[in-house]
Amino acid sequence: MDPSPLKYNDAGVLTHENFISDWTKFVEVYGNAKAAEFLEKSNATDLPDVVSIDLASDCNLKCPMCRYHGSDDARAHYAGRHAEIDDVVSFFEKAGGVETIAFGVMSEPFMRKDIWDCLEKLQPLCKSFEFSTNALPLTKTSIQKLARFNVKIIHVSCDAGDAEGYAKWRAGGKFSQFQEKLKYLADEFGDRVVFHAALYEQNQESLLKAPAFLKEIGLGELEMVRLFETTVSKMNGLKRLEGPGLISYLVKMLETCDREGIKLTYGLHTLSPEDAEAAYRATGGRLGCQSYHEAMSIHPCSMPWDYLGFQFGGNVKFCCGGVDGFPTKESPFKMNPLALVNSPVVRMVRAMTLAGFTPTGCSLNCGKKYRPTI
Ligand SMILES: C[S@@+](CC[C@H](N)C(=O)[O-])C[C@H]1O[C@@H](n2cnc3c(N)ncnc32)[C@H](O)[C@@H]1O
Numbered sequence: 001m002d003p004s005p006l007k008y009n010d011a012g013v014l015t016h017e018n019f020i021s022d023w024t025k026f027v028e029v030y031g032n033a034k035a036a037e038f039l040e041k042s043n044a045t046d047l048p049d050v051v052s053i054d055l056a057s058d059c060n061l062k063c064p065m066c067r068y069h070g071s072d073d074a075r076a077h078y079a080g081r082h083a084e085i086d087d088v089v090s091f092f093e094k095a096g097g098v099e100t101i102a103f104g105v106m107s108e109p110f111m112r113k114d115i116w117d118c119l120e121k122l123q124p125l126c127k128s129f130e131f132s133t134n135a136l137p138l139t140k141t142s143i144q145k146l147a148r149f150n151v152k153i154i155h156v157s158c159d160a161g162d163a164e165g166y167a168k169w170r171a172g173g174k175f176s177q178f179q180e181k182l183k184y185l186a187d188e189f190g191d192r193v194v195f196h197a198a199l200y201e202q203n204q205e206s207l208l209k210a211p212a213f214l215k216e217i218g219l220g221e222l223e224m225v226r227l228f229e230t231t232v233s234k235m236n237g238l239k240r241l242e243g244p245g246l247i248s249y250l251v252k253m254l255e256t257c258d259r260e261g262i263k264l265t266y267g268l269h270t271l272s273p274e275d276a277e278a279a280y281r282a283t284g285g286r287l288g289c290q291s292y293h294e295a296m297s298i299h300p301c302s303m304p305w306d307y308l309g310f311q312f313g314g315n316v317k318f319c320c321g322g323v324d325g326f327p328t329k330e331s332p333f334k335m336n337p338l339a340l341v342n343s344p345v346v347r348m349v350r351a352m353t354l355a356g357f358t359p360t361g362c363s364l365n366c367g368k369k370y371r372p373t374i
């Protein structure tokens with residue numbers, strides 16, 4: 001069965017249709033001449049610094065919050081996508097290389113056995129690699145092998161701070177195995193390993209135990225983002241924290257991290273403008289702050305397919321999901337990199353955000369404004 005590319009639009013991935021109707025509003029507000037001027041300025045002559053990719057769509061876990069793997073339906077929808085390593089390599093050759101290639105957007109990167117061959121071939125084409133992983137497929141030997149590459153950062157995802165929480169929120173994984181892998185990673189990569197968690201109502205208590213756990217392992221940083229609510233997370237009964245409940249939780253978590261000597265970061269791009277400002281006040285400026293986006297991520301390829309994301313400016317990781325629906329089923333890695341990044345809808349999105357106009361889809365996600373940059 002050919003899965004409808006529209007079926008998972010409510011997975012939080014914004015569609016071309018969203019942006020085309022925003023563009024109509026944008027042209028009404030700014031006028032044809034100004035809109036054309038912004039469109040002209042949106043032309044990218046290079047790939048952005050960070051290009052996020054997946055080599056396949058498989059995962060060993062079934063985390064209930066995950067829009068790609070959190071239900072049987074979602075897993076079936078996204079299953080069975082595999083990119084050819086040669087296509088991936090030739091894509092980055094055509095691009096003339098990039099700063100950072102980031103693995104792990106919708107899948108578990110270390111499930112792909114030939115990832116090592118891929119890293120070998122991509123190393124001359126980028127300054128560094130970045131990974132998002134649940135760490136379970138890694139072994140002590142493969143972690144040592146990984147240390148031979150230029151690794152900038154490894155985000156190890158875990159939405160719990162104890163075995164009980166792990167069994168629920170990282171369904172399919174064993175906490176004792178996770179602990180063991182995390183320890184190997186900490187020993188090999190030190191502060192390049194960051195413990196990453198999505199925060200929601202149900203895992204908040206378990207996550208409060210993470211700082212003590214990290215200290216014991218020898219890690220120093222915990223990064224959290226707000227749960228991105230999708231059909232799958234709602235179906236699994238998960239609710240995001242926001243408003244006063246979120247702010248008092250962040251204060252408590254900050255105190256816990258301070259006690260254990262752990263640095264806490266909270267993804268600003270996943271705070272609403274009100275929560276960003278309230279968190280700033282409640283923590284004496286240590287969390288939260290301004291209410292603007294500083295960057296955005298755009299995924300210009302069709303879903304389900306190999307996932308390819310571009311970041312323009314700033315350092316937004318795990319943003320709201322970007323733009324879906326590049327109208328092709330062809331692997332994006334077979335395409336011309338600059339043509340992809342300059343595809344018509346991507347340029348419209350860039351033109352709007354460069355002008356400081358917030359597309360509706362972005363307002364629905366976190367409501368922050370884009371700071372005009374031209
Ligand atoms: C989809 S995973 C792919 C990489 C790898 N399997 C992992 O778990 O890190 C990429 C990131 O998305 C995050 N994520 C998944 N579903 C989410 C949701 N509903 N809200 C916020 N973050 C989510 C995960 O925590 C993970 O850090």
Ligand code: SF4
Nearest residue numbers: 059061063066069134
């Ligand atoms: S490990 Fe990552 S990709 Fe796999 S189910 Fe969990 S969040 Fe999704």
